[in-house]
Amino acid sequence: MIAFHSREHLVSLFRSCYDDPRDVKQILTKITRLAGYVKLAGETLVVLLDWIEDKKHREAAIRFCHLINGMSPKLKGHINFKLYFRISSIPQPGYRAQKQMHNLS
Structure with a gap:
């Protein structure tokens, strides 16, 4: 139930970022x-x-x-790191080829 409400909260936040x-x-x-790093x-x-x-x-x-990021998210627990999210500003060559190769197996 918590996961559902968390997901719905993300959806409500995302509505302000996406217009369709x-x-x-x-x-x-x-x-x-x-995927990412x-x-x-x-x-x-x-x-x-x-x-x-x-x-x-x-x-x-x-x-x-x-x-x-404006909400200053942090990891909870023993490790109190701040979280910072970003989308890569450049296409990553080779990623698509790697993905296709993994899908072949």
Whole structure:
């Protein structure tokens, strides 16, 4: 039940970042399932999500990251790192080829 309410809260936040109400949940799912990288910079855990080819979706994801970052999210528990989300500003060559190769097995 908590996961459902958390998801619905994310959907309500994302609505302000994406202007087509018909596929808000679909695009949010796409963003939240993106591959990426995690790097610790000081006491901040940077989450760099992979490039999104569709410009409209990419811009919405960037706005969403800014919105979430503005809330100053932190990890709970023993490790109190700040979280910072970002969408890669450049396509990552080879990622698509790697993904296709993994899908062949």
